[in-house]
Amino acid sequence: MKLEVKELRKSFGDTEILHGVSFAVESGRALGLLGRNGAGKTTTMRIIMDVFRPNSGEILIDGNNFVPSRFKIGYLPEERGLYPKRTVIDQMMYLARLRGLSTAQARAGAKKWLKRLEVEEYENRKLETLSKGNQQKVQMAATLVCDPDIVILDEPFSGLDPVNSQILKDVVSELIADGRLVIFSSHQMSYVEEFCDNIAIINHGEVVLSGYLKDIKKDYGKDRLILSAENYTLTKLREKLADSMADLVELDRQKKEFLVLRLKGKATKSQLLDRLMASDIDIEHFGIYEPSLNDIFVAKVGEEE
């Protein structure tokens, strides 16, 4: 299955929120939707789920118009919500049956996912009696209760402690490995890096960067090197490089442990290494720079969140 979002535009009143958002994702892969608060991630997800109608643009599944009601979809909305006064198992079965499962299948599905998310002991408890984290896990279990082919998760990790986050990470990894099509948004870049083959960074309603994460990282790391020295602080090292090697490199950024340098013009890594060896710099770290997703995000979107 391949889901394609093409040129989505959406306005609320006179304000256009999405200015032509496009991306694609296939089964067995996960797409990470990244963006600052208010960038348009949730609106995009809601349009995919037909909560909102776009002003223009289209959503295709394997080249045909995407109609959510024809597919088994697990949707975890940003605004979490179930029935606080009803028991966990009852509402999970209700949602499963609304998605077309028989009573027996719904019960089996509910028990399976409650167990997988380690909240099976609460199945007969009212939702309001559970802690926030457990409510979140129940919500996730309710999202997956119908064993969906398409999983759309809006900020699934928000509000979870590290232990529960790990459980959820494992579940998402299993879904991807199981061939489900996964779209999720998150502010936690490490999770996105862990799961997502594809990313789409949305800023002010526009996709400013999208594609395979490996390619993006490779592209961002091109001509960039890291350097630190035993006998120079990073500040002194910057000054030293500016004085003696300005023809070869310029400073890209200073990280906590090393400097990120960019090769100038036709300069090569070997030339730089030769020059460093000839200098009095006692090299601690020298290598190819691999940018984190956070670096890419900050570079594209602006100030660090």
Next chain:
Amino acid sequence: MKKFLVVLQYELKEYVRNKSFVITTLLFAILGSAALFLPRVIDMSGFLGTQTPSQEEAPDQSQSEEADKETMLLYDQAGVMDSEVLDAVFPDAQWESVTDMETITSRIEKQEADAAFVVKSEKEYDYYVFNKGMYDQDKSLFETALGMSLRKAYCEANGLDFTQLESKVYPSFTANEQVLGKDTTSNYWYCYILVILVFMLIVFYGQMIAVAVTNEKSNRSIEVLVTTTTPNSLLFGKVIAGAIASLCQVGIILGAVLLSYQANRSLWGGMLDMVFNIPAEVLISFAFFGLGGYLFYAFLYGAMGALVSKTEDISKSSGGLMMVVMIVYFIALLQLTNVDGIAMKVLSFLPISSYSAMFVRIAMGTVNTWEIIVSFVILVASIFGAGILGAKIYRMGTLRYGNPIKLTAALKDLKKSE
């Protein structure tokens, strides 16, 4: 349809599991039945005007009747009252003659006597009573007795036969009533009660449905629901479940009360026939029009619930609807004595009011079959219209949290989106 049934089943289950709903139903049914079984356990013959078997066999019956009689005082300053006439006109009273005003005021204030009359002249008397009841007839009865006493005295003074004169001047008639149409007098009370009942159903359960819809917005479950099934399934399932639950509740209470009355009807002396002995055709028309009107308003209440996101705001969105229900209710009650008037005729065709107006016309007035059919078709079409409009408003209001949405704004947005 399948998803509608899932919603219906889920919502119904919640009513059945709701302890206060079950307890209220049972409590009202038991209390209603118990009240109607009262004549079996306590002596209510004084109130009902009937005799219990034990009373018939009681040896001291005459003494007991004497004790039950009202004590009436008479100060006949003009000397015109005839004691035989008084006893005949007031069979349930025991008359005592007094000769001063102090005794009258003192005994009335101490409630040792029920009432007192001071006859000052042939054309003037004073009436004394401690608390005057709404339906106090003592004055008019006393005037009858005074008139008879004067006529009797006149006859005796002029050598006339009082009995003969009375029979000629006030002849007694034997009337055999044959009502070929509808007896408004006997239908009035159960129509009155059924109009109140359907009004209470609409207001009480309509509000419950609005709260249920608003709760889905306030607990944010609405986004999951609308992405799982259609708004039509959700709203229709919710409203029909509310209708079934309310009908079961009312049915259980009414059924218990009607059965209890039938079991004790002879002990009540048929006294409550005007309330409980409802003809089948009236019950059927009530079932169709009452249920129709209830569903019509239930969908609109559901839509009103979708316009707000906090339950405390429901009164803001449903205030207008409540006003319409109240106006219809008061007009229907005020027009019960004029069911064939133009106001009831018009109201009986409007979906906002036909649930009570057409039902009342069927029970108490003259109505053609075609009028009933047309009114019912309009009502059914309006129910579906209200349901579809309600579902659209419900869907439109899905993610609009915060301040209540005005109905006019919601309708404009709907028009725009279409």
